[in-house]
Amino acid sequence: MVDKSIKNYVEEVQTNGYAIVEGVFSSNEIEAIRKEIERESDSSKETFRKSKDLFAIRQFLKEIHSVEKLLFNATLKNILENFFDKNYFVVKSIYFDKPEESNWFVAYHQDLTISVDKKVEIEGFSNWTIKQNQFSVQPNKEILKNIVTIRIHLDDTNEENGALKIIPKSHEEGIVRLDTFDFKNHKEISCNVRKGGIMIMKPLLFHASNKTTNKERRRVIHLEFSKSNLPKELSWSEQHSIN
Structure with a gap:
């Protein structure tokens, strides 16, 4: 069960860049979510990536749309409304499955891109890429600051199976080049x-994950939310309101 006021979690995220909320989903709810993903997964699609180290589904809510009713229970909606009131929407959704033998790791980084419908030259938007027919771009800092990421954990996650490592409060420094960030003078925390449970974080928080060493699977649903409007020339490619 959620064990303290949700407003306290909001304050933690604003101050430290992250918060962990246990017991958002029951064991039965998690099992139902797992089964729905397994039932609907089709790795032949372009949005599915499968290797011995990682299985990922991009545009997850579009590809496995039947899982939405299971994900957005009353507790999660309450948490989101404390961040955004009722005006929030999904802007990115990814499913990650780190298998038991995974040697895949991710170095420290900030999440600096958003997914949009097309490429348009607009001031403040840079570093355009396209992958699997999906345009990504780095927007201005204000748009990034107003995104909230929620990671739903379908397995117990710790230092040995790829839990996120983070640098608390690093989101306060804005967009930072990795080679200029002084990691030696900042404390690292493993978000077990x-x-x-869920982890809530700001995209500008420095985060990383290690290889799996305990032969335990790690499945996470990564959802990004915002209520910010983009310039009229652009649209969020995955914008989706939750009923």
Whole structure:
């Protein structure tokens, strides 16, 4: 069960860049989510990436849309409304499955891109890429600051199976070049989360993950939310309101 006021979690995220909320989903809810993903997964699609180290589904809510009713329970909606009131929407959704033998790791980084419908030259938007028919761009800092990421954990996650490592409060420094950030003078924390819990974080928080060493699977649903409008020439490619 969520064990303290949700407003306290909002304050933690604003101050430290992250918060962990345990017990957002029951064991039965997690099992139903897992089964729905397995039932609907089709790795032949372009949005599915599969290797011995990682299985990922991009545009997850579009590809496995039947899972939405299971994900957005009353507790998660309450958490989101405390961040955004009722005007929020999904702007990115990814499913990550790190298998038991995974040697895949991610170095420290900030999440600096958003997914949009097309490429347009606009001041303040740079570093355009396209992958799997998906345009990505780095927007201005204000748009990034107003995104909230929620990671739903379908397995127990710790230092040994790829839990996120983060640098608390690093989001306060804005967009920072990795080679200029002084990691030696900042404390690193492993964000261990039990099955059914969530991690809430700001995209500008420095984060990383290690290789799996305990032969335990790690499945996470990564959802990004905003209520910011883009310039009229652009649209969020995955914009989706939650009923």
